[in-house]
Amino acid sequence: MPAPRFIASDNTSGICPEALDYLLQANACDDLAYGDDAWTQRAVEGLRQLFDCDCEVFFVFNGTAANSLALAAMGQSYHSVICHELAHIETDECGAPEFFSNGAKLLTASGANGKLTPEGIERLMARRDDIHFPRPKVVSVTQATEVGTVYSREELLALRSVADKYELRLHMDGARFANACAALDASPAELTWQAGVDVLCFSGTKNGLAMGEVVIFFNRELAEDFGYRCKQAGQLASKMRFIAAPWLGLLETGAWRRNAEHANAMARYLAAGLDGLPGAELLFPPQANSVFVRFPPPLLAYLRELGWTFYTFIGASGVRFVCAWNTTPELLDSLLADIRLALDAGLSETST
Amino acid sequence: MPAPRFIASDNTSGICPEALDYLLQANACDDLAYGDDAWTQRAVEGLRQLFDCDCEVFFVFNGTAANSLALAAMGQSYHSVICHELAHIETDECGAPEFFSNGAKLLTASGANGKLTPEGIERLMARRDDIHFPRPKVVSVTQATEVGTVYSREELLALRSVADKYELRLHMDGARFANACAALDASPAELTWQAGVDVLCFSGTKNGLAMGEVVIFFNRELAEDFGYRCKQAGQLASKMRFIAAPWLGLLETGAWRRNAEHANAMARYLAAGLDGLPGAELLFPPQANSVFVRFPPPLLAYLRELGWTFYTFIGASGVRFVCAWNTTPELLDSLLADIRLALDAGLSETST
Amino acid sequence: MPAPRFIASDNTSGICPEALDYLLQANACDDLAYGDDAWTQRAVEGLRQLFDCDCEVFFVFNGTAANSLALAAMGQSYHSVICHELAHIETDECGAPEFFSNGAKLLTASGANGKLTPEGIERLMARRDDIHFPRPKVVSVTQATEVGTVYSREELLALRSVADKYELRLHMDGARFANACAALDASPAELTWQAGVDVLCFSGTKNGLAMGEVVIFFNRELAEDFGYRCKQAGQLASKMRFIAAPWLGLLETGAWRRNAEHANAMARYLAAGLDGLPGAELLFPPQANSVFVRFPPPLLAYLRELGWTFYTFIGASGVRFVCAWNTTPELLDSLLADIRLALDAGLSETST
Amino acid sequence: MPAPRFIASDNTSGICPEALDYLLQANACDDLAYGDDAWTQRAVEGLRQLFDCDCEVFFVFNGTAANSLALAAMGQSYHSVICHELAHIETDECGAPEFFSNGAKLLTASGANGKLTPEGIERLMARRDDIHFPRPKVVSVTQATEVGTVYSREELLALRSVADKYELRLHMDGARFANACAALDASPAELTWQAGVDVLCFSGTKNGLAMGEVVIFFNRELAEDFGYRCKQAGQLASKMRFIAAPWLGLLETGAWRRNAEHANAMARYLAAGLDGLPGAELLFPPQANSVFVRFPPPLLAYLRELGWTFYTFIGASGVRFVCAWNTTPELLDSLLADIRLALDAGLSETST
Structure with a gap:
């Protein structure tokens, strides 16, 4: 693991x-x-x-x-x-x-x-x-x-x-x-x-x-x-x-406000990185510190294998990512890289 | 104050x-x-x-x-x-x-x-x-x-x-x-x-x-x-x-146990210091980390003036002192000194 | 029974x-x-x-x-x-x-x-x-x-x-x-x-x-x-x-009022019959429709044997009788007769 | 009224x-x-x-x-x-x-x-x-x-x-x-x-x-x-x-059973009377003692004016009639007559 x-x-x-x-x-x-x-x-x-x-x-x-x-x-x-x-x-x-x-x-x-x-x-x-x-x-x-x-x-x-x-x-x-x-x-x-x-x-x-x-x-x-x-x-x-x-x-x-601003900025950063990716569909406007995105189901399993933690409560394929006061761009870059790599590799095409 | x-x-x-x-x-x-x-x-x-x-x-x-x-x-x-x-x-x-x-x-x-x-x-x-x-x-x-x-x-x-x-x-x-x-x-x-x-x-x-x-x-x-x-x-x-x-x-x-032993020892130390003082009556055997003592009412007011904090819930004149993991003998010595001084000065005799 | x-x-x-x-x-x-x-x-x-x-x-x-x-x-x-x-x-x-x-x-x-x-x-x-x-x-x-x-x-x-x-x-x-x-x-x-x-x-x-x-x-x-x-x-x-x-x-x-007046009158009637009986002690002034009386304990058992129903919740020997809209003087006379008979027969003397 | x-x-x-x-x-x-x-x-x-x-x-x-x-x-x-x-x-x-x-x-x-x-x-x-x-x-x-x-x-x-x-x-x-x-x-x-x-x-x-x-x-x-x-x-x-x-x-x-059988029979009787009426649509199979029927809204108001009591909780126009142990065929005949008369008079056509 x-x-x-x-x-x-x-x-x-x-x-x-x-x-x-x-x-x-x-x-x-x-x-x-x-x-x-x-x-x-x-x-x-x-x-x-x-x-x-x-x-x-x-x-x-x-x-x-x-x-x-x-x-x-x-x-x-x-x-x-x-x-x-x-x-x-x-x-x-x-x-x-x-x-x-x-x-x-x-x-x-x-x-x-x-x-x-x-x-x-x-x-x-x-x-x-x-x-x-x-x-x-x-x-x-x-x-x-x-x-x-x-x-x-x-x-x-x-x-x-x-x-x-x-x-x-x-x-x-x-x-x-x-x-x-x-x-x-x-x-x-x-x-x-x-x-x-x-x-x-x-x-x-x-x-x-x-x-x-x-x-x-x-x-x-x-x-x-x-x-x-x-x-x-x-x-x-x-x-x-x-x-x-x-x-x-x-x-x-x-x-209190600085932490929130940072978390919101990180969420925008993440959403920007996801926006336009083929296979990734933003579900709600990312106005605060959460990003909801629909992925092909195989991608979810793949990300979990890599250790990424997330919830899926807007339907089975609707992922929630939440940023916090200590979320770093590096972490998000790493997440985005894993996602892009998987999508490029065709994971999305195998989705049911 | x-x-x-x-x-x-x-x-x-x-x-x-x-x-x-x-x-x-x-x-x-x-x-x-x-x-x-x-x-x-x-x-x-x-x-x-x-x-x-x-x-x-x-x-x-x-x-x-x-x-x-x-x-x-x-x-x-x-x-x-x-x-x-x-x-x-x-x-x-x-x-x-x-x-x-x-x-x-x-x-x-x-x-x-x-x-x-x-x-x-x-x-x-x-x-x-x-x-x-x-x-x-x-x-x-x-x-x-x-x-x-x-x-x-x-x-x-x-x-x-x-x-x-x-x-x-x-x-x-x-x-x-x-x-x-x-x-x-x-x-x-x-x-x-x-x-x-x-x-x-x-x-x-x-x-x-x-x-x-x-x-x-x-x-x-x-x-x-x-x-x-x-x-x-x-x-x-x-x-x-x-x-x-x-x-x-x-x-x-x-x-967990060291803290308790210390607190108990401090309570025994305090009780020993109170025991036998004219005007101070121990109300219960001090087996754990609390000491209950009856004082002349004027002494209570006096101790409060000096900043000592305590509760009195066994009757109006029954004082509870509680020792904790960080209670020091110095604090207790200081408390006992204040009590002895007051009792010697005759506070007890003015009690109603 | x-x-x-x-x-x-x-x-x-x-x-x-x-x-x-x-x-x-x-x-x-x-x-x-x-x-x-x-x-x-x-x-x-x-x-x-x-x-x-x-x-x-x-x-x-x-x-x-x-x-x-x-x-x-x-x-x-x-x-x-x-x-x-x-x-x-x-x-x-x-x-x-x-x-x-x-x-x-x-x-x-x-x-x-x-x-x-x-x-x-x-x-x-x-x-x-x-x-x-x-x-x-x-x-x-x-x-x-x-x-x-x-x-x-x-x-x-x-x-x-x-x-x-x-x-x-x-x-x-x-x-x-x-x-x-x-x-x-x-x-x-x-x-x-x-x-x-x-x-x-x-x-x-x-x-x-x-x-x-x-x-x-x-x-x-x-x-x-x-x-x-x-x-x-x-x-x-x-x-x-x-x-x-x-x-x-x-x-x-x-x-609503007639029923209450009747019940109260019956309680007074009962209390009057009990008052002064040796061995019967009225416990409270019978102002409404209840009568509380202390009897010798053997009397309680005896009355129960005769079918009389009552509660004893003011101590073990404090009996409560309650009169209602349909309580009759005949019933009370019968109760009083049973009580008097028993007390005369010396039941009270065997009480502990 | x-x-x-x-x-x-x-x-x-x-x-x-x-x-x-x-x-x-x-x-x-x-x-x-x-x-x-x-x-x-x-x-x-x-x-x-x-x-x-x-x-x-x-x-x-x-x-x-x-x-x-x-x-x-x-x-x-x-x-x-x-x-x-x-x-x-x-x-x-x-x-x-x-x-x-x-x-x-x-x-x-x-x-x-x-x-x-x-x-x-x-x-x-x-x-x-x-x-x-x-x-x-x-x-x-x-x-x-x-x-x-x-x-x-x-x-x-x-x-x-x-x-x-x-x-x-x-x-x-x-x-x-x-x-x-x-x-x-x-x-x-x-x-x-x-x-x-x-x-x-x-x-x-x-x-x-x-x-x-x-x-x-x-x-x-x-x-x-x-x-x-x-x-x-x-x-x-x-x-x-x-x-x-x-x-x-x-x-x-x-x-207990006779009452229920009667009420059920009355509900079947009512449902039979309603079945096939133009403008009346049975909403559920009337298996027990209730009949649910959709009427043109003006008919509801008309029936209420005549004193008929009923609830409408399956949508605004879904009427519930309930029969009981004492419901009579005469009452139901009278209800059915009022409904037929109104529907014949064209009430249904004015419905929205």
Whole structure:
């Protein structure tokens, strides 16, 4: 077996230097537990500055919990959450939103490029309006989306408008929120509360931390007793500073955005290298840090033999490559070379 | 305000050198996510060796989750869990066991030195036996206990015996399991499966990690689909190696036990210094790394003014001091000096 | 075995004639389902008139569900409910409040005659105020209490006052609410919203129905989407009119109060017959329809042999007798005769 | 407004004479609560005889609860339930299966005539096999289906075969199970445990009761502590005999089957009357007691004006008529006359 070569996900990367530096600083001496330490307070303030908003901020361990707890705080068990059919909360959380909410249902809509549309929401709202089906209460969007595209500010405002019409709350799964800011050259505020987002789950893990996500309530009423909710749900870290300090490292050094810009640039680089290759078909516009491409099936097996890691969840032959803060052009060149070589050798022609 | 001086809990300490070393090693290159990395596999094997048992091992983020998920796997919502009235799962988890189990009830018994007794369990079992009250299914013990004492092997076997009588499962909250092993000079196997424990929650956080606990099923049937349970409950780390590698550091270097022995020794040192002081009354035998002492109330206020941090949860005047892997004799000398000075100055006489 | 003689509970009685009459009327022709029928609307209006209040009214199947759903609507999973240690929701619902709320904890206080006191609530509120323990959100009182006593209007107002101090909501378990109204010669309004009660669960089952309880929200905000909650929780009857029509029978004929007055009178009659008997000790003032009496243990066995049914849940020798809408003086005379005969024969002297 | 004419559902009908007779008998004297009465025991035995099986039997209030509790007993929160996309548990229970199971996900498959197929299950099983998605544990079929068709014994055995392949349990929603037995001229045993069904939810409400369903475990292991589950979930009736006695009435008099045969015959009569009418298109074979027909939209409005009640949930113009134990040919003649008159008058031609 050749050594694995990592291009499958931004969660195969490690801790970026800026985050590590702060983690080591936080380890220099003892500190208070459960977020009463100085690092946590500074990180909360840093996020308020970043978003230019007096928001409520909570740190949790991972994205499953961040999204599920946020959704649970936005509705009740007999409510439903409208999301795209490819939304991570629907496809990859093993029923966590249902579990944390004690039974809320996800209602899915289709939409080009992995994006919910006002029409998709309208269709779901028109379908039912009776007590025998969970009442829609939340719209959830993923920014950047699961297929590497981004919602423009105008698209977000259009969703907010239909959400207002039906008194729906707007949740943003920001697993790759930094990548979206970088892609759109927009400020965090512009893509969240200024576009009507009530709650954002902002991922640090995919942005260069070991672990740690933030749930940010722009709609502060929804945050009532949310600290208790986190504690009860096993999401209050006793040594909180080891989540907060690395976050502060991302914020104070600007690494949060630099990391995202780099990852996006690498994805563009990879997409450019794939574009036009006979046998390679880009499936979505590569707006953030992911590239989806359809290859001849034999090529997939060949790449795996060479140690390349990747997922195929858009059909059996739709490959996802994800770039991270530490993805190098060299790695991508090597990947592109392997692909070109294989395609030239006629692998594509043997595909079924 | 003077700088805080940390003696309140073993979760104010940072990451011990051995764990940090492995964390940095794990950060040297990318690796697979969700536990498919090499570190996680090695840590699982390390734990199996440590326990001399082909157990099932799962890593989660914190103790709230470890205990609550384990208990949820051991019963259903209409079952109950028998524990001591001072058990952490009853007093300090904000209802997490009830939440993860979707409603299981905790039934508490009293018992000297924070320990459940066979008689206490018998009394609870005798109380009810009808469908209108949750059926007892699990006995939960904390080893070392919340008041710094330990269950001997014989005590555990006696609890197992009564558990067998009523077909109850035996759960061990091992927030300070390493300290118990050190205190009793016993192997992990002797204090768990050899004493009839079905599931152990073994804390890394209090033993020198940034975060990370292990749920260990000696009764493997109870582990069926437990990985799904963790995932759904927001307890599957994507970058799992940053929990597993530090654990491996504890295991491979022996730090897990050395840290505990040190903390225990420091607690004995502190207790010895307090013993016999007029005005200071030791509340429990200091068998692990905690010391509980009753002081005149004015002394508490005085110590707080000097920056000493501590909790008082055994009555208003019962102070808990906890030693950790990095507690120094110098810190304890300084604490004892402050206490002696105050008592000599007559603070005790002004107590109400 | 002699035939059972029923004095154990008001749920061994059948359907009273007034309720049965309306049930049969409702069966005369088809009608709309899920509460869209005419009977349900009339019953809701009847309850609004009875309470002199534009309250929100929901019918459910039984008391377990009524109380648990009401409590779930009054708080979240990380909240707690303060109740008396003898409260039915704590002692006899198999964890239903915890289940429906997804984990809320019940905090119990003692209090003479089965009644919560302001001091009891104050003590619980003083105990904890941190994120590691569920935040109190609701006070629950049972009217009449589980031991056959009643809260006076003044006592309710005093509880409301302390509830206001801590922003707690006030829930009333009205399993025997009609008996309380009769006992205090008070109107339903005086004992509920005029005393600050937010939500009442009013039992029809114990008042002469086959089944069917009402959840009444005087605090209408708490009723938001409660219909969805009932549906999701399996408490929306498709043929709702068979719950609503019997309720209407109770209301329109005045049977709801007449039944309660009769049951209360029977309890007084029984208590009078027991009072002063050597060997019989009344345990609580018999203010509603229950009589609690301590007998010599051999008497209990003897009565059981004769077919008398009763519970003993206030200690092993504390007997509960409950009178219902159809309890007759003849039955009570027969019971009293059996008791007197046994006591005269010296059964009491053999007691341990 | 004309008086409503009921053909919308079998839950607009009242209590059939046989059930009422037994209900009145059960009301003749007091009896023990919570199922300890004689009626409940007799009804349980009656069901065991009917199914020719030593099954476990539990009475609950309604179908929402019966199905949801059964499914909760068949899996855990991180499991999933495979069902048809038109299954009532998916479309009309307001998330009850998710609520009672604390988060299990329903996975839906399409299939002709409202029926799951082995291929549909295979496709869902092939889709995912990883920890990030709930593990399938149960297959749920509705017999008769939501669109008035029935699974033959061979179809059930084929589903059981694929269930065996993947170790899935088989649940049957028997909201109209009696109608299926009548339609297939099969015994209850033939359509359940002899075809590999693990758990059946058998509706009394739609078969002529005021309310009351039975959960029957042929796989007795799954019934462990199910009584506790019912109690905790608010589904244990205190005056249980008022559910059990009417059930016994259905069983002992044979009304359970007679009612179903009558309703089925009425549906065939209605379908025969509709068949061949220009403008009326039968949507599914009318095998049980429902008839689905597509009408020109103006006809729907016209029928509603005349007081006819019906649902349209197969597209906007797909009407469902349901016959019950008390549906008369006269009513159907009157309905058919109204339809023919309207179609003759050209209503169909104005349809869009």
